[in-house]
Amino acid sequence: MIIGILDIQGAVSEHEVAFERAFMSKNMKGATKLVKTLDDLKDIDGLALPGGESSAISAQLARLGMDKEIHRMVEQGFPIMGTCAGTILLAKRLITDMDEEITVPLGLMDITVKRNAFGRQKESFEHYIEIKNMDEPYGAVFIRAPMINEVGEGVESLAMLNDEIVIARQSNMLAMVFHPELTMDTRIHEMFIDIVLEI
Amino acid sequence: MQKGGVIMDVVTAEQARIAEDAGAVAVMSLERVPSDIRAMGGVARAADPTKLQEILDEVSIPVMAKVRIGHFAEARIWESMGADMIDESEVLTPADPYYHIDKSEFTVPFVCGCTYLGEAVRRIAEGAAMIRTKGEAGTGNVVEAVRHMHLVNQMIENLKIIDDEKLDAVAHTYAKPFGKLEMASRQEWCDDETSADEIVFGGRKMADWKADVKAILIEIRDLGRLPVVNFAAGGIATPADASLMMSMGCDGVFVGSGIFKSSDPKKMAKSIADAVTNFEDAKTLTEVSMGLGNAMPGLDIGQIPEDQILQNRGL
Structure with missing residues (x-):
């Protein structure tokens, strides 16, 4: 299995390491590939x-x-x-305080996402959340995090924090507002690997 | 998360808007861009809070703000206003001749400049979450940023081959400036070296600082890079400059005067953002370098009087 990681900007190398650890923990063969161009989208089984x-x-x-x-x-x-930003890009609808929203989402997932919903850098925090089908709580890192406000039919909420959805799945799409690549816990990356295996 | 992006100096909300539209991953709010600070002389301080507020209200990307080296009161203002990161910057006139800010006392993250690895390590030990080269701000001359990046990279290579005894000696040398005030005060009455048990800075002993510095050096050796992001700054004026710095292993680029002192800021901002993303792709770099008008006027480092060299501030 080869997981592509979009290498335009942001926490790219952290995702590489996290996927490598997730493959190891699942005891399976797998690799990551940095996706910088249109051509790089070929020969990958999933994209982060x-x-x-x-x-x-x-x-x-x-x-x-x-x-x-x-x-x-x-x-x-x-x-x-x-x-985080990846979830904003997946959304069909964005809510923003800005006069003009310059982020143009890919419009794929039937969710409404509010940018910077939890506030600025100083409002960044870590919190344990209960994720569906996980035995132990998951320590999630929120940095200037967006919020999944609404989900359409066919989107399953996998965890909530204070009545807000923080991770959701719609068949082949998995979106979360926190940063699983910044912790040692590889369960989220393993979950995505399972989705790739399943599809 | 600014990695792989470009952070642009802005002095008004209008400029911040141009920066965000061009694809900046953050903006740096300040009173005047470095080349104007250089031209005006005098004491450069943190900007008026009103200006930061206007910029915070204008854009959705993170907003950073500069404070003078060692000026923790200016930093508290920015922290309370909700700035997303503070740049403890040599571009402003230093406020403390002995110390930098004890950044571990803040929740807001800090970025600090460095000219070589020792400075980077000291700033990380003090709690900096991000490092940048100092370069020579406001010159439009990339040579100093290149020098600083080379020196950092070279020393990281050296760390890989030295033994523990040498590493200890490096840690000793790198930690020494934490005792600057103690050394200065001792000159008045004796000439002993600061002892390891002496409390020197941040309520901590020299031996503690040395141990921290050594631990960071070991981490750097094992990682083969700094444990925090390392951006290029100081003198970057063209898309090619940005690409050059990225190719040297920088995680991103700060552009100070380079954008709003060029003849077509909108175009320059977009071109530099494109060059950072596609720094290895010569075709894109060529495309975005075309028809940019005039880059900012450049300054030969040799022509700058010694006392106006910014990179020597706050080592």
């Missing part, structure tokens, strides 16, 4: 969109013509995972 600044990533996705191709692939069932 890392956290970073969604406005910067979306501008480059469009410039490189990768937005349309990712959209096409995911519509056909290609597995994709978004963390």
Whole structure:
């Protein structure tokens, strides 16, 4: 299995390490591949969109013509995972306080996402959450995190924090507002590997 | 999470808007860009809070703000206002000749400049979450940023081959400046070296600082890089400059005067953002370098009077 990691901006190397550890913990063969261009989207079994600044990533996705191709692939069932900014990019609808929202999401997942919903850097925090089908609580890191406000039919909420959805799945798409790549716990990356195996 | 992106100096909300639209991953709010600070002389302080507020209200990306080296009161203002990161910067006039801010006392993360590995390690020991080269700000001359990045990279290579005894000696040398005040005060009455048991800074003994410095050096040796992100800053004026710094292993780029002192800031901002993302792709770099108009006026480092060299502040 080869998991592509979108290498435009953000926590790219952290996801590489996390997937390598997840493969090891599952005792399976697997590799990661950095995805910088349209061509790199070939020969991967799943794609992770890392956290970073969604406005910067979306501008480059469009410039490189990768937005349309990712959209096409995911519509056909290609597995994709978004963390933080990645979740903003996956959303069909964005809520923003800005006069004009410059992030153009890929519009794939039937969720409404609010950017910077938990506040600024100083409001960043860590919190244990109960994720569906996980035995032990999961320590999640929230940094300038967005929030999944609404989900459409066919989207399953996997965990809540104070009545807000923080991780959700819609068939081949997994989205979360926290940063699983910044902790040693590999269960989220393993969950995505399972989705790739399943599809 | 600014890795792989470009952070742009802005002095107004309008400039912040241009930066965000161009694809900046953060903006740095300040009173004047470095080249204007250089031209005006005098004492450069943290900006008026009103300005930071306008910029915080304008953009959705993180907003950073500069404080003088050692000026923890300025830092408290930015922290209370909700700045996303503080740059303890040599571009402003240093406020403390002996100490940097004890950054471990803040919840807001800090970025600090360095000219070589020892400075980077001291700032990390003090709690910096991000390092950048100092370069020579406001010159539009990339040579000093290149020098600082080379020196950091070279020393990381050296760490891989030295034995524990040498590593200990390096840690001793790198930790020494924490005792600057103690050494200065001792000059008045005796000439002993500061002892390891002496409390020197942040309520901690010299031996504690040395142990921290050594632990960080071991981490750097094992990782083959700094344990925090390391950006390029100081003199970056063109997309090619940005690409050069990224190719040297920087995690991202700060552009100070380079954007809003060029003849077409919008275009320059976008081109530098594109160059950082695609730094290895010569074709893209060529495309985005075309028709940019004039880059900011450049300054030869040799022509700058010694007392106006910013990188020597706060080592």
